[in-house]
Amino acid sequence: MTVLAVAEHRRGELRPVSLELLSAGGELADAIGGDLHVAVVSGDVERYADQLNREGVDTVHTVADGEEFNHDRYVQAVTRLAETVEPTALIAPDTVNGLDYAPAVAERLDAPLLTDAIDLDYDDCLTVTRERYEGKVETTIDVDAQQTVLTVRPGVWPRADGSGDAEITTLDAAIDESAVRSDVTGYQEIGGEVDVAEADVLVAVGRGIESEENLDIVRDLADALDATIAASRPVIDNGWLPADRQVGQSGKTVSPELYVAVGISGTVQHVSGVRAETFIAINDDPNAPIFEAADYGVVDDLFEVVPVLTDQLS
Amino acid sequence: MKILVPITEAATVDTVFEIDGLDIDDRYLSTDLNEWDAYALEEAVQLVEAEGGEVVTVTIGPDDVEETIRQALAKGADRAIRVWDDQLAALSVLDPVTKSAVLEAVVDEEQPDLVFTGVQSADDSFGATGVALASRLDWAWGTVVNDLRLDSTVAHVTRELEGNLEELTDVQRPAVLTIQTGINEPRFASLRDITRAQQADITLESFAGLDLDADAVVSSIERTSLYEPDSDGEATIFEGDPDETAAELAAVVAESGVTQ
Numbered sequence: 001m002t003v004l005a006v007a008e009h010r011r012g013e014l015r016p017v018s019l020e021l022l023s024a025g026g027e028l029a030d031a032i033g034g035d036l037h038v039a040v041v042s043g044d045v046e047r048y049a050d051q052l053n054r055e056g057v058d059t060v061h062t063v064a065d066g067e068e069f070n071h072d073r074y075v076q077a078v079t080r081l082a083e084t085v086e087p088t089a090l091i092a093p094d095t096v097n098g099l100d101y102a103p104a105v106a107e108r109l110d111a112p113l114l115t116d117a118i119d120l121d122y123d124d125c126l127t128v129t130r131e132r133y134e135g136k137v138e139t140t141i142d143v144d145a146q147q148t149v150l151t152v153r154p155g156v157w158p159r160a161d162g163s164g165d166a167e168i169t170t171l172d173a174a175i176d177e178s179a180v181r182s183d184v185t186g187y188q189e190i191g192g193e194v195d196v197a198e199a200d201v202l203v204a205v206g207r208g209i210e211s212e213e214n215l216d217i218v219r220d221l222a223d224a225l226d227a228t229i230a231a232s233r234p235v236i237d238n239g240w241l242p243a244d245r246q247v248g249q250s251g252k253t254v255s256p257e258l259y260v261a262v263g264i265s266g267t268v269q270h271v272s273g274v275r276a277e278t279f280i281a282i283n284d285d286p287n288a289p290i291f292e293a294a295d296y297g298v299v300d301d302l303f304e305v306v307p308v309l310t311d312q313l314s
Numbered sequence: 315m316k317i318l319v320p321i322t323e324a325a326t327v328d329t330v331f332e333i334d335g336l337d338i339d340d341r342y343l344s345t346d347l348n349e350w351d352a353y354a355l356e357e358a359v360q361l362v363e364a365e366g367g368e369v370v371t372v373t374i375g376p377d378d379v380e381e382t383i384r385q386a387l388a389k390g391a392d393r394a395i396r397v398w399d400d401q402l403a404a405l406s407v408l409d410p411v412t413k414s415a416v417l418e419a420v421v422d423e424e425q426p427d428l429v430f431t432g433v434q435s436a437d438d439s440f441g442a443t444g445v446a447l448a449s450r451l452d453w454a455w456g457t458v459v460n461d462l463r464l465d466s467t468v469a470h471v472t473r474e475l476e477g478n479l480e481e482l483t484d485v486q487r488p489a490v491l492t493i494q495t496g497i498n499e500p501r502f503a504s505l506r507d508i509t510r511a512q513q514a515d516i517t518l519e520s521f522a523g524l525d526l527d528a529d530a531v532v533s534s535i536e537r538t539s540l541y542e543p544d545s546d547g548e549a550t551i552f553e554g555d556p557d558e559t560a561a562e563l564a565a566v567v568a569e570s571g572v573t574q
Binding site: 181 | 325326327329330331333336338407409410411414436437438439440441442443444445446448449450454455456457458472473474475476477478479480481482483484485486495496499533534535536537538539540541542543545548549550551552556557559560561562563564566567569570571572573
């Protein structure tokens with residue numbers, strides 16, 4: 001009975017979610033009464049293996065193959081690892097790239113797949129907790145299978161620390177090149193004139209603003225606060241503000257002194273990018289998940305509250 | 315060029331709701347064309363408008379999803395397929411493994427050149443059906459695509475990674491591409507399009523018609539509970555009219571020290 005966690009790295013750095021996987025995997029391995037194995041594929045695997053050798057890790061498997069993530073190569077390497085280690089649970093991060101290979105590994109292993117897990121438990125069978133309806137409810141799902149492929153939500157488990165004494169092994173990638181049908185040709189950064197990550201005060205606007213014309217009331221509030229304007233995804237998708245204003249998983253992670261969220265529902269993709277000292281939310285839905293993330297809130301029509309707040313601050 | 319676009323109906327929950335067993339009571343759910351799928355559909359329709367061909371949608375669901383299917387027809391799909399079967403109705407979770415098994419059978423029958431899915435559904439948010447389908451078909455794939463250029467053998471895609479970073483990837487065709495919101499501007503249907511869509515035929519497929527074995531959807535997962543999460547991290551909520559709540563917020567702002 002083993003748990004196999006697959007680390008993630010990008011452009012020469014292990015991503016922090018990899019250390020969270022060790023915590024998630026370690027907890028599950030304890031519940032199962034088994035070992036925790038960790039795998040790292042591509043890049044500087046020896047350096048990554050050292051960084052992954054934390055308390056509770058029994059074995060680190062390294063697969064040297066190229067530099068960067070390619071899903072076709074990962075699918076082959078991780079499937080081979082799973083056939084070798086035979087884990088009860090294979091855990092990948094619920095990230096853009098985790099979701100780019102985990103479903104295919106599950107298909108090849110003929111294993112069930114559950115993504116975006118926020119809790120894992122094992123008591124006779126694996127129980128996975130997920131959210132539904134944008135976080136309004138949680139649901140538990142029992143899995144009846146020899147092997148399960150899971151992706152776990154970033155930011156839920158703590159980063160593992162402490163140094164470990166794991167055995168470090170190497171596995172030959174033995175990639176079938178004829179089955180590699182995608183080629184990563186480069187990266188590009190979305191830049192812009194504004195770096196929202198640098199701002200001390202942010203007024204962030206979401207779908208609740210309803211139209212581009214209505215942005216003026218948010219601009220007025222930002223002026224009164226000497227704040228920078230940021231946005232959640234729908235505002236960017238609609239072209240109302242440029243992409244450099246986006247806060248959240250796809251955009252920037254921000255840590256301002258004050259964050260005022262106006263008309264933002266608070267999806268995990270958005271709030272995972274906010275680490276504010278003081279976090280205020282204004283939204284007319286009392287069940288909006290933004291109120292879980294915020295310190296202070298007003299449940300009311302933003303078109304009523306925001307102009308009054310601007311007046312009071314001016 | 316034929317592009318198959320799986321369309322999901324996504325549900326959103328009313329402000330106040332009740333839970334009925336293992337789901338939210340129907341009375342508190344409103345359904346709509348899944349946001350991501352609207353972008354996938356628009357991308358397919360624009361390509362077919364430019365190069366000729368056909369956009370076919372496929373939706374897994376009971377007959378009450380037809381209203382959502384007609385939205386897709388009004389927004390430019392040429393033809394729609396709906397798949398439903400008692401085997402599916404009996405499942406507690408319609409998960410990506412099951413959905414991809416059904417979609418594989420539809421691809422086998424329709425033989426499209428490309429499949430465009432949304433990155434995820436807004437309600438269940440598994441985010442895995444596209445890759446699961448590609449793997450079953452033994453096709454190439456590209457996920458979270460926010461820019462796309464096709465040539466005869468390769469799809470040149472831009473993938474949206476985290477942290478304002480994009481990956482440029484060449485994907486061999488045929489391929490399943492999962493489309494991210496913001497890639498285009500989904501059109502609004504005209505009244506004429508809506509009227510036409512109301513009269514369109516929707517092809518109904520069952521497992522028998524698709525040569526699908528009942529074993530194809532034997533699921534090893536089962537939903538066991540559904541509940542409102544603990545709200546221990548909740549914000550201090552200020553009550554009152556806008557003058558009162560704004561005053562409370564202004565005091566919080568002053569307390570934070572940013573206006574000094």
